[in-house]
Amino acid sequence: MNTNLANDNVQIEQILDAAKQLSISYLQQLDERPISIDQPSHRLPLLSNEGLGAIQTQQLFEKEFLHNIIASSGPRYYGFVTGGSTPAAIAGDWLTSVFDQNTQNAKGNGDVSAMLEMHTVQMLLQLFSLPNVFMGAFVTGATMSNFSALAVARQWFGKQKGYDVALEGLQPGINIYTSVPHSSSVKSLSMLGIGSKNIISVPTLEGRECMDVNALKATIEKFPDEPFILISSGGTVNTVDFDDMEETAALKKQYNFWWHIDAAFGGFAACSDAYKHLLKGWENADSVTIDNHKWMNVPYDSAVVFTRKEHAILQVQTFQNSNAPYLGNAFDDFNYLNYVPENSRRFRALPVWFTLMAYGKEGYKNIVETNIEQAVAFGELINQSDEYTLAAPVRLNTVCFTVKEDNGRKEKIAAVLAELNKRGKVFMTPTMYKGMSCIRAAFVNWRTTREDVDIAIVELNEVFDLLNTL
Numbered sequence: 001m002n003t004n005l006a007n008d009n010v011q012i013e014q015i016l017d018a019a020k021q022l023s024i025s026y027l028q029q030l031d032e033r034p035i036s037i038d039q040p041s042h043r044l045p046l047l048s049n050e051g052l053g054a055i056q057t058q059q060l061f062e063k064e065f066l067h068n069i070i071a072s073s074g075p076r077y078y079g080f081v082t083g084g085s086t087p088a089a090i091a092g093d094w095l096t097s098v099f100d101q102n103t104q105n106a107k108g109n110g111d112v113s114a115m116l117e118m119h120t121v122q123m124l125l126q127l128f129s130l131p132n133v134f135m136g137a138f139v140t141g142a143t144m145s146n147f148s149a150l151a152v153a154r155q156w157f158g159k160q161k162g163y164d165v166a167l168e169g170l171q172p173g174i175n176i177y178t179s180v181p182h183s184s185s186v187k188s189l190s191m192l193g194i195g196s197k198n199i200i201s202v203p204t205l206e207g208r209e210c211m212d213v214n215a216l217k218a219t220i221e222k223f224p225d226e227p228f229i230l231i232s233s234g235g236t237v238n239t240v241d242f243d244d245m246e247e248t249a250a251l252k253k254q255y256n257f258w259w260h261i262d263a264a265f266g267g268f269a270a271c272s273d274a275y276k277h278l279l280k281g282w283e284n285a286d287s288v289t290i291d292n293h294k295w296m297n298v299p300y301d302s303a304v305v306f307t308r309k310e311h312a313i314l315q316v317q318t319f320q321n322s323n324a325p326y327l328g329n330a331f332d333d334f335n336y337l338n339y340v341p342e343n344s345r346r347f348r349a350l351p352v353w354f355t356l357m358a359y360g361k362e363g364y365k366n367i368v369e370t371n372i373e374q375a376v377a378f379g380e381l382i383n384q385s386d387e388y389t390l391a392a393p394v395r396l397n398t399v400c401f402t403v404k405e406d407n408g409r410k411e412k413i414a415a416v417l418a419e420l421n422k423r424g425k426v427f428m429t430p431t432m433y434k435g436m437s438c439i440r441a442a443f444v445n446w447r448t449t450r451e452d453v454d455i456a457i458v459e460l461n462e463v464f465d466l467l468n469t470l
């Protein structure tokens, strides 16, 4: 055995202790750590011949690179839709690395971690009050969840047309109806060979990002007997608007379509009695995307794809890894690798299992409702400000706003964000909404407090004043 490896093997306690100490000091100083880095500085060493051993490697990392690690899991990181990690999720994630299971087979050809994945899926269904008609599988993020669901939808479409996409390849002519899909669904259609140009864009309700169901009906009626795939938004990324799930469910009784809902973070509205109506009817979907590294507050990278159990054969047709006899029969022996793109799979369910067990339904209701209160409070402060204005009402946990002055808005927004993020206390990301440059602030972190909301407003006002003096 290599000497460094042999030494590290003996010193495993010191190595993990050093990683633990670094973890604790990072977490304890999260509030003071910059939330973005303007100009990263580091010296990246060449690959050494002998290697340094784990302890010295961590020391080198601390010296050369640690200062570049930002507080993205901190309470004032409002960019994208990035959650932090709960303490239990961190523990579960650490142990996932230590255990290093290859999560595939629930029957237990050695590794039974898939049983816990199934149990975690059951708990997720309970968290979201979804019926037991869904199976779920862990993937790396909502992009892969959308991709996986749409891949099964593609297989379903082929079946309606009398061919097997997985065996024969795709034939042109798949119609996709959607209004305001997340970019990752569009990307998925490209990756799946369906082609994003095959999207038939359904108009939204006036001034909203949600689908006009009457317009959808009119679109369907042009070819009422043609099967199609419908992608609904369970929370748009800019203004968290929801397509009407109940009305869509009613259409499902009338027309032949695969219904996919991207509820990457909006699905968490189901945790709150006050907001669960936004999803009423979503249990009738064929597939649903949920992102765990958003409002679940587990570390990257983790999402789940729910698909109706009745579509299991289509799913296995799509993802089967059947030309490997040593892996068993894809249709007879349950194995996750026949249900998702990845063959080898990290024990990704463990951090979710830990955090669900640790905080339960009440814990998630509290995180969701607290973040929504913060978004509403932030939105009110934006509306009271002299410089900024809301671009859309605050519907859930994300605030989409812009500068009041429309002259030179694009440049002003870019300058505000550059300065705000450079200061390192608060982080937000840009967007375009209805052709207008805007800023998004997404509240999904369990650590965020009302004080953090006030800090964000103070920062935004100071940045505006500063830019005016230049």
Ligand SMILES: Cc1ncc(COP(=O)(O)O)c(C=O)c1O
Pocket (backbone or CB within 6 Å): 080, 081, 140, 141, 142, 143, 144, 182, 184, 235, 236, 237, 262, 263, 264, 265, 291, 303
């Ligand atoms: C609605 C929605 N869908 C999909 C995604 C893609 O998620 P991921 O980056 O985890 O793949 C996002 C990310 O913000 C999202 O908000």
